[in-house]
Each structure stands twice: as C-alpha cells, then as structure tokens.
Amino acid sequence: MARECKQKRPIPRRLKGFRDITSETVRARDTMIATIRGVYERYGYTALETPALEYVDVLGKFLPESEAPSGGIFALRDEDDEWIALRYDLTAPLSRFVAMNFQELPTPYRRYQVGPVYRLEKPGPGRFREFYQFDFDSVGTGSMLADAEVCMIMCDTLEALGVNRGDYIVKVNDRKVLNGVLEKVTAGGKLSSDISLQVLRTIDKLDRLGREGVEQLLGEGRLDESGAYVEGVGLQPEQISRVMAYLEIKADTRQTTCDRLSELVEGSKIGMEGVDELRQIDEALTAGGYGEDRVEIDPTVARGLDYYTGPVFEGVLTFDIVDDKGVTRQFGSVFGGGRYDDLVQRFTGQKVPATGASIGVDRLLSALLTLGKIDVDSTTAKVLVTRLDKKLTAEYQKIAGQLRDAGINTELYVGTQGIGKQFKYASDTGRIVAVVMGSDEMEKGEVSIKDLKLGEELSEEIGPDRKAWLKQQPAQFSVPRSDIVKAVQEVLARHA
Amino acid sequence: MARECKQKRPIPRRLKGFRDITSETVRARDTMIATIRGVYERYGYTALETPALEYVDVLGKFLPESEAPSGGIFALRDEDDEWIALRYDLTAPLSRFVAMNFQELPTPYRRYQVGPVYRLEKPGPGRFREFYQFDFDSVGTGSMLADAEVCMIMCDTLEALGVNRGDYIVKVNDRKVLNGVLEKVTAGGKLSSDISLQVLRTIDKLDRLGREGVEQLLGEGRLDESGAYVEGVGLQPEQISRVMAYLEIKADTRQTTCDRLSELVEGSKIGMEGVDELRQIDEALTAGGYGEDRVEIDPTVARGLDYYTGPVFEGVLTFDIVDDKGVTRQFGSVFGGGRYDDLVQRFTGQKVPATGASIGVDRLLSALLTLGKIDVDSTTAKVLVTRLDKKLTAEYQKIAGQLRDAGINTELYVGTQGIGKQFKYASDTGRIVAVVMGSDEMEKGEVSIKDLKLGEELSEEIGPDRKAWLKQQPAQFSVPRSDIVKAVQEVLARHA
Numbered sequence: 001m002a003r004e005c006k007q008k009r010p011i012p013r014r015l016k017g018f019r020d021i022t023s024e025t026v027r028a029r030d031t032m033i034a035t036i037r038g039v040y041e042r043y044g045y046t047a048l049e050t051p052a053l054e055y056v057d058v059l060g061k062f063l064p065e066s067e068a069p070s071g072g073i074f075a076l077r078d079e080d081d082e083w084i085a086l087r088y089d090l091t092a093p094l095s096r097f098v099a100m101n102f103q104e105l106p107t108p109y110r111r112y113q114v115g116p117v118y119r120l121e122k123p124g125p126g127r128f129r130e131f132y133q134f135d136f137d138s139v140g141t142g143s144m145l146a147d148a149e150v151c152m153i154m155c156d157t158l159e160a161l162g163v164n165r166g167d168y169i170v171k172v173n174d175r176k177v178l179n180g181v182l183e184k185v186t187a188g189g190k191l192s193s194d195i196s197l198q199v200l201r202t203i204d205k206l207d208r209l210g211r212e213g214v215e216q217l218l219g220e221g222r223l224d225e226s227g228a229y230v231e232g233v234g235l236q237p238e239q240i241s242r243v244m245a246y247l248e249i250k251a252d253t254r255q256t257t258c259d260r261l262s263e264l265v266e267g268s269k270i271g272m273e274g275v276d277e278l279r280q281i282d283e284a285l286t287a288g289g290y291g292e293d294r295v296e297i298d299p300t301v302a303r304g305l306d307y308y309t310g311p312v313f314e315g316v317l318t319f320d321i322v323d324d325k326g327v328t329r330q331f332g333s334v335f336g337g338g339r340y341d342d343l344v345q346r347f348t349g350q351k352v353p354a355t356g357a358s359i360g361v362d363r364l365l366s367a368l369l370t371l372g373k374i375d376v377d378s379t380t381a382k383v384l385v386t387r388l389d390k391k392l393t394a395e396y397q398k399i400a401g402q403l404r405d406a407g408i409n410t411e412l413y414v415g416t417q418g419i420g421k422q423f424k425y426a427s428d429t430g431r432i433v434a435v436v437m438g439s440d441e442m443e444k445g446e447v448s449i450k451d452l453k454l455g456e457e458l459s460e461e462i463g464p465d466r467k468a469w470l471k472q473q474p475a476q477f478s479v480p481r482s483d484i485v486k487a488v489q490e491v492l493a494r495h496a
Numbered sequence: 497m498a499r500e501c502k503q504k505r506p507i508p509r510r511l512k513g514f515r516d517i518t519s520e521t522v523r524a525r526d527t528m529i530a531t532i533r534g535v536y537e538r539y540g541y542t543a544l545e546t547p548a549l550e551y552v553d554v555l556g557k558f559l560p561e562s563e564a565p566s567g568g569i570f571a572l573r574d575e576d577d578e579w580i581a582l583r584y585d586l587t588a589p590l591s592r593f594v595a596m597n598f599q600e601l602p603t604p605y606r607r608y609q610v611g612p613v614y615r616l617e618k619p620g621p622g623r624f625r626e627f628y629q630f631d632f633d634s635v636g637t638g639s640m641l642a643d644a645e646v647c648m649i650m651c652d653t654l655e656a657l658g659v660n661r662g663d664y665i666v667k668v669n670d671r672k673v674l675n676g677v678l679e680k681v682t683a684g685g686k687l688s689s690d691i692s693l694q695v696l697r698t699i700d701k702l703d704r705l706g707r708e709g710v711e712q713l714l715g716e717g718r719l720d721e722s723g724a725y726v727e728g729v730g731l732q733p734e735q736i737s738r739v740m741a742y743l744e745i746k747a748d749t750r751q752t753t754c755d756r757l758s759e760l761v762e763g764s765k766i767g768m769e770g771v772d773e774l775r776q777i778d779e780a781l782t783a784g785g786y787g788e789d790r791v792e793i794d795p796t797v798a799r800g801l802d803y804y805t806g807p808v809f810e811g812v813l814t815f816d817i818v819d820d821k822g823v824t825r826q827f828g829s830v831f832g833g834g835r836y837d838d839l840v841q842r843f844t845g846q847k848v849p850a851t852g853a854s855i856g857v858d859r860l861l862s863a864l865l866t867l868g869k870i871d872v873d874s875t876t877a878k879v880l881v882t883r884l885d886k887k888l889t890a891e892y893q894k895i896a897g898q899l900r901d902a903g904i905n906t907e908l909y910v911g912t913q914g915i916g917k918q919f920k921y922a923s924d925t926g927r928i929v930a931v932v933m934g935s936d937e938m939e940k941g942e943v944s945i946k947d948l949k950l951g952e953e954l955s956e957e958i959g960p961d962r963k964a965w966l967k968q969q970p971a972q973f974s975v976p977r978s979d980i981v982k983a984v985q986e987v988l989a990r991h992a
Contacts, residue, residue, distance in 0.1 A: 009845065022544060042905050044876060046519035047518075048522065051511060053614075074549070100510065140911065149908070289897065384540070393641060409538050415603055416639050
C-alpha cells in the first residue's frame with residue numbers, strides 16, 4: 001500500500017526548454033521592459049495584447065497541402081476539433097488583429113506588444129522554447145519614413161538601456177535588392193521562390209559559417225561540425241561567385257554602398273526599387289541625425305523569415321564576449337525586423353503595407369547583465385523584523401507596520417523557527433537590517449537594530465579606509481522605539 | 497483560379513473565450529499591477545515566473561484512474577508523447593517549483609507571480625479562457641500569522657488601489673471548522689470526502705442561489721433557471737437543517753462568531769482546531785489594527801477548490817453595480833485564497849505548509865474602472881507632427897526629434913495621406929497638439945501649433961466661465977521654431 005502511494009507520486013519536473021525565472025531576473029527584465037516601453041511610447045506607439053493561443057490557419061502554420069500543423073509549434077485540437085496553437089511570434093497575431101478590425105483602426109496603426117512566444121525547437125544553451133519578444137510595428141503605411149523610424153527606435157532603445165554608441169550597430173538591407181541580385185545571378189532568369197529563400201537563409205549564416213562555409217552551402221553542400229553532410233542549394237559556380245561578390249560590396253558610407261548596389265542590380269526592376277528604398281531610408285536617417293556610426297547598409301543581412309518584402313533590419317551588439325566554447329566573439333543580434341506588405345493581405349486580399357521590429361528580450365537582458373547596465377538586486381524588503389519571543393508578536397507586528405507606513409519595505413518573520421535560524425534566513429535572503437526586541441528591551445521601550453551587511457563586511461578583506469569607517473559604525477545598537485524609523489533609514493543609507 | 501485563391505484565404509478570427517486587449521486596458525492593467533506589486537513587495541514578497549506549460553501530472557489534472565487529462569485544461573502531447581498543458585492557476589506550478597528546489601529555498605519562501613492562466617471552460621460575459629491572476633504565497637510556515645498577513649495584504653492592496661474602506665470586506669473561514677460541522681451533522685459519523693466537497697461547493701453558491709436554493713441542492717436537487725434539473729447532494733432533512741443553522745451563525749464580532757462556532761463544533765477535534773486557528777488570526781488582525789470593518793469571520797465562505805486544508809479567504813467588493821440582467825447587486829469577489837498544506841507533499845511526501853491568495857486581475861480592473869479609480873487614457877503621444885508638405889520631411893523629423901529630446905512623447909506622421917486625413921488621424925487617436933508647417937512658414941522660421949482639444953471643446957456645450965476662458969485661448973497660433981518646446985508644453989498644460 002505504502003509502495004503503491006509512492007509510485008503514484010508525481011515527479012516535480014519542468015518541461016525541457018522551459019525556465020523558472022527567479023526574482024532578480026524578473027525584476028531586471030521588468031526594469032528593462034519599462035525603459036523600452038518608454039522609447040516606443042516616445043514615438044507614439046500604443047499597447048496591444050493578443051491571446052497566447054490562435055488558430056493554426058491564422059498563424060499560417062499548416063504544412064503545405066496538408067491538414068496537419070507544421071513542426072515548430074505547440075499545437076492541439078480544440079473542442080470543435082480545429083487545430084489551435086501557441087503563438088510563435090507576435091507578428092502573425094497582429095496581422096490577424098488588423099485584418100479583423102481594419103475599418104475601426106487608425107491608419108497607420110502603430111502598436112507595441114510584449115509577451116512570451118513559443119517554439120517547439122531543439123532547446124540548447126540560451127535557446128528556450130518559451131521566450132519574450134517586444135515588438136513595435138506601423139501597419140498601413142508604405143512610406144520608407146516608417147522603416148527609417150524603426151532603425152532610429154532601435155538605436156534610441158539600446159542607448160536608453162545604457163549601451164554606448166559604438167557598442168552596437170543597426171544594419172539595414174532590402175529584400176528587393178537581394179531579389180535583384182538573384183535575378184542577375186541567373187542572368188535575367190528566375191530562381192524558384194523556394195531556392196531563393198534557401199539562398200537568403202544561407203547568406204544569413206555568413207556570421208556563423210564564414211565565407212567558405214556559405215560558398216559550399218550555396219553549391220554542393222558541406223560537412224558540418226558534427227561530421228554530418230548538409231546538402232547545398234545547388235547553384236552553379238559562376239552564380240556562386242556572383243553571390244559572393246555581392247556579399248563584399250559594402251562600402252564606408254550608406255551612400256556609396258547604395259551606388260555600388262545600384263550598379264550591381266542595374267537592369268533589374270525589383271533590384272532598383274530596393275536600392276531606391278535604401279536611399280530613402282538613408283536620407284531620413286541622415287535628416288534625423290543617425291549617422292554611419294549607428295546605422296549602416298549591410299548587404300549581408302538577409303533575415304530568415306519568408307514574409308519580408310522590402311527593408312530588413314538587424315540590431316547587433318558589437319562588444320566582445322567569451323562564448324560557451326571559450327571563443328571570443330561579438331555578442332551579436334538582439335533586434336530584428338523588416339517590412340511585410342503581404343501579411344494582412346493573406347486574410348483580406350487587400351494590400352496593407354506594414355513594417356516593424358522585434359527585440360529578443362532575453363538575449364538583450366543577458367547582454368545588459370554582461371555589461372553591468374542593469375540592477376540585479378533580488379530583495380524587495382531590506383528589513384526583517386524578527387520574532388525573538390513569539391509572545392511579543394503583536395508588538396513585532398506594530399513595529400513592522402510602523403516601518404511600512406514610513407514607506408520602508410519590511411518583512412515580518414512569519415516562520416516558526418528560533419532566532420538563530422531567523423538571522424540565517426535574513427542573511428540568506430539578502431536583508432540589510434534585522435530588528436530585534438526581547439521582553440527586557442520592550443519594558444525599557446527600546447529595540448535593537450542589527451546591521452547585517454556591516455557584519456559581513458567586517459569579516460571580509462577590505463581597504464584600510466573603508467575598514468576604519470566600518471569600525472566606527474556600530475553593527476548593532478539600541479534605540480528608543482519612537483526613533484525606529486529614523487534609525488533603520490540611517491542604516492539603509494549606509495549601504496545605498 | 498481566383499476563386500481557389502479566395503477559398504484558401506484564412507478567415508481572420510480569434511479563439512472563443514479569448515480577447516484582444518487594447519491600449520487603454522493594457523495601460524490601466526499595468527498601472528494596477530504595479531500598485532499591487534508595490535504592496536506585495538512592501539511585505540517582503542519576491543518575484544517568480546514559471547512557464548505557461550507544465551506536465552499534466554504536475555498540475556494534478558489526470559482523470560481519476562486514467563491516463564487522459566481531465567476536462568477544463570488545454571492539453572497536448574509533447575514530442576515524447578507525454579501529456580502537457582497550459583497552467584490553469586499559479587499555485588500548482590509554485591508547488592512544483594518548491595518541490596524541485598526545496599533545499600535551496602529560504603524558509604519561508606515568499607513569492608509573488610502575475611500572469612495569464614488558461615481554463616477550457618464555457619466562456620460567457622466576463623468569463624474568459626485566458627485571464628490574469630496575481631498571486632502571493634508563503635511556503636514553509638504553518639503559523640497563523642502568515643494567514644493573518646494574507647488578510648492584511650488583501651486590505652492594503654484594495655486601499656492602495658483606491659477602494660474606500662467600507663466598499664470592501666475580507667472574509668475568513670476555516671476548512672477545519674467546516675469539517676467539524678460536517679462531523680456534527682452526521683452525528684460523529686463521516687461523510688465521504690466526495691460528499692463533503694459537494695457540500696462545500698453547495699455552500700459556496702449561497703450568494704447566487706440564496707438559502708432556499710442551497711437547501712434544495714443539499715437535499716434532493718432543484719430546477720435551475722434554464723429549467724434543467726440539478727441533482728442534489730442527498731443529505732437528510734435534519735442534516736440539512738444543521739448545515740443551514742451553521743450558515744446563519746455569524747455574529748457582529750469575530751470573537752463572538754468564534755465563540756458560537758466553538759459551541760457548535762464542540763466534541764469535534766478537527767472543528768475545534770479550526771476555531772483555534774480563526775482565534776489566532778483574529779488576534780493577529782486585531783494587533784495589526786485590522787478591525788471588523790475590514791476583516792470578518794464568515795462561516796458561509798467555503799471556496800470550491802479541493803486542496804485547501806485550513807483558513808480560506810475571500811476579498812469582496814461590497815458596492816453595488818447593475819449587472820447584465822439589470823439587477824442591482826454587490827460587485828462581489830475579486831480575491832481568493834487559503835491554506836494548502838498538502839500541495840508540495842504531493843511530490844515529496846514531506847509536509848510543507850503553505851498559504852496565500854490570488855487576485856482575479858481582470859475582475860478587479862473592471863471594478864476599478866467602474867469606480868473611476870484608474871486612468872483610462874490610451875494615447876501615449878499627445879503631439880502629432882504633421883507632414884503638410886512631404887518635401888519638408890527632414891524638417892518635420894527635426895521638430896519631432898526636438899520635442900522628444902525635451903521629454904515630450906511625439907509622433908511623426910509616417911503615413912501617406914494628405915493634411916485633412918492627418919488631422920482626422922490626430923483626432924481619432926486622441927492627440928492634443930498638432931504641429932503644422934508649410935514652406936512659407938519655414939522660410940519665416942515659424943511653425944503653427946494647433947490645439948485640437950480646444951477646437952473640440954469650443955464646439956461643445958459648456959458652462960459660461962469655461963467658455964469665456966476658452967475664447968481667450970488661441971486654438972491655433974504661430975511661434976518661432978526656437979520656441980516650439982515651450983509652446984507645446986503650454987498647450988499640453990492647458991488640458992492637464
């Protein structure tokens with residue numbers, strides 16, 4: 001019987017690729033999100049929140065020619081036997097929302113949305129199946145001014161978060177230019193859209209695979225690190241060398257890069273349109289004071305998503321980190337986006353141009369933590385009122401209430417352990433002050449204030465000046481109960 | 497061909513029971529959540545965020561004697577063919593988290609968590625399948641001080657949100673008292689736990705069904721409003737009358753109610769334990785200054801969840817509203833909770849007492865909106881810089897940048913329409929100021945400031961004083977470009 005009970009006990013386990021996020025990270029992320037929201041609102045974007053679940057056909061995630069949802073999403077059947085799934089990004093739900101409400105929405109409709117998205121992909125270090133995105137989009141305008149604004153907001157956001165100019169770069173390219181290049185590569189012919197997308201995705205791997213790797217993948221294929229053979233796109237050698245030449249076209253200025261791109265795609269209508277878009281973005285950026293040190297045109301940026309139709313953007317952190325394998329490299333991409341003029345049209349048939357970008361919240365947070373740009377304090381109440389003598393609980397409650405009324409976050413110990421364990425609890429949870437009062441003190445109308453941080457510091461190795469200072473500070477002292485607020489504030493100020 | 501394309505177009509639709517939440521509600525909710533978080537942190541609770549998805553056995557939601565998940569949750573099979581589901585509350589995930597990390601966590605572990613939960617229940621007006629909860633819990637202490645603190649935090653939270661004392665009441669009861677009553681009802685015998693739970697759930701319906709309805713449901717059953725027959729619990733008439741007598745036992749003070757309960761359950765060990773717990777809570781509340789006007793002991797509170805083991809809590813808003821059917825009634829419950837000493841034990845076998853409560857965020861928000869206690873402005877940027885002459889866009893960008901640098905949220909019109917549509921856009925999106933500049937003005941170094949709100953007000957019926965004031969204010973005026981920040985600030989201040 002006992003054994004059977006035991007077998008029935010569930011194992012406390014979490015899903016693969018998911019996280020429990022504890023206090024300091026939740027608080028740091030909240031702070032970061034508030035700053036980002038401030039920038040988006042500075043430009044006039046307003047909030048929207050769509051559900052976590054959507055119909056699979058709304059997400060556009062049915063397998064081709066099939067009734068089954070594609071891999072990569074968490075899908076289930078609802079009570080009417082229809083396929084529904086957790087959103088894998090915030091753009092597909094936005095398009096659905098706009099399509100449903102197009103008549104009532106202002107044009108352009110400019111919204112931001114922050115929240116978790118879900119991907120049923122192989123988890124790995126830093127790759128989770130539930131992660132936060134923070135998007136902003138302008139829907140209903142084809143003006144390149146909107147695309148330029150996306151770049152400006154990327155810059156402003158990173159700087160508002162404390163990333164120094166020079167430690168990031170926003171890269172812009174245009175899918176139409178890429179299509180123009182592909183047209184030229186095939187000498188006026190056309191690659192199938194499937195092959196085109198494969199070329200784009202291969203280009204996107206330049207950072208990771210290097211020139212040689214990309215060359216191999218554009219052709220026959222290559223052996224990857226694990227020794228597995230990855231099949232290539234199958235372009236001809238001459239086609240490959242044209243693509244590779246394109247990838248090296250970037251010049252020192254946006255304008256020169258545009259000039260070179262213009263030469264390269266001359267004769268391709270779509271290619272020239274793309275260059276013209278990039279020129280308009282350059283112009284608006286220059287007018288806004290966003291120079292080459294902040295935004296560059298980079299022909300190697302492709303962005304893997306198939307729905308982009310024009311400009312694409314990427315915000316990259318350029319400072320070095322040492323990765324899991326001990327290799328020093330750039331921190332990399334934290335922001336991505338582009339223009340997607342066809343996503344609403346999917347539903348309505350009506351052309352609704354749109355552009356925007358998405359922050360990878362978790363990656364950006366990890367960057368800010370690396371840079372020391374964000375507070376990581378997990379403790380909300382720096383003061384613990386202990387319960388030395390449980391019979392005096394009513395008095396301890398009054399003390400805690402008095403401190404809270406003075407605006408000091410204060411925890412009253414509500415556990416059942418003795419005073420020694422209470423001090424350990426205080427120190428384990430990062431408190432600065434412990435308030436202690438025995439029945440003797442109570443009769444004298446006094447309380448003891450214990451400076452927990454000072455105690456710790458006194459036992460650590462520190463410079464002589466600080467040490468001398470510390471010695472003059474009493475680590476524990478008594479004050480009249482009427483002075484408790486002032487006394488606690490003074491100790492907190494010591495360590496502020 | 498055209499027709500086939502049309503058929504393939506997905507319909508833009510949202511799942512039944514789910515919502516798109518637009519700007520003013522998102523912003524109001526964010527404000528409310530920040531205030532609530534402030535109160536929880538005032539008492540020393542820290543943040544936690546668990547995933548939206550959990551294993552079904554972790555949630556405890558398998559059907560009895562079955563491998564299939566029970567109804568009421570959104571469940572699917574993962575790639576290993578295990579059942580996983582969206583969380584239906586934040587308590588089950590907390591228990592899983594504590595069970596996984598018990599050795600490392602401080603005791604008591606006190607955390608708050610806010611986020612959406614998911615229930616596959618019949619949607620209705622105000623009943624959604626995705627809704628927010630905001631929980632706080634103390635895990636690892638059996639002290640009634642922790643339960644009393646839950647009540648105090650409920651009061652503090654409602655008052656911090658602007659709910660007046662007298663417009664709410666926190667109700668406390670104890671499951672052990674209820675069990676004692678059931679023991680007495682059966683004259684020392686025992687009801688099956690299934691029948692006991694049915695009695696509790698029936699008691700919980702007192703507000704909705706009234707005395708007579710509850711009496712019928714405790715017995716044979718009753719016809720509900722739709723004419724359907726609902727089977728009853730099947731108690732004997734004498735048992736029913738004892739339960740009904742219990743439901744009327746509440747006195748004017750917590751102490752007298754405890755005395756009466758004590759008489760009623762005398763001889764039942766569990767019942768007397770429950771009364772003792774209520775007395776301890778009363779004592780702590782009194783010491784903390786939380787009188788009968790804020791927290792009462794109410795024997796009719798049962799709370800439907802089966803995992804509560806001791807004190808149960810309910811925060812009720814007592815002001816009147818007119819409901820969907822035109823009936824005036826109390827707003828009702830917005831907060832609920834209780835002690836659940838067995839939830840972690842489910843996993844570990846080790847007893848880990850715990851208590852806490854949960855705010856129904858959406859219901860509370862709706863109450864605050866009804867009371868006018870929260871700002872419902874959906875507009876983030878009060879200023880729109882129009883583009884009268886698109887050739888001057890670089891100048892418009894500079895003006896927008898100047899205003900933003902001065903800390904004024906400002907949207908630059910990035911659409912493609914003419915100036916008339918731009919003014920309509922400004923008014924549709926709730927702007928106060930439109931900035932306009934033509935080429936003539938530009939040459940003179942001037943810009944026009946249009947006070948959109950003033951224009952609207954002038955055309956409305958208003959008191960003579962306000963009207964006289966309005967007439968002295970220019971609804972549109974020119975200023976030198978160097979004065980633009982000051983001029984815009986002045987117009988914004990008119991309407992602050």
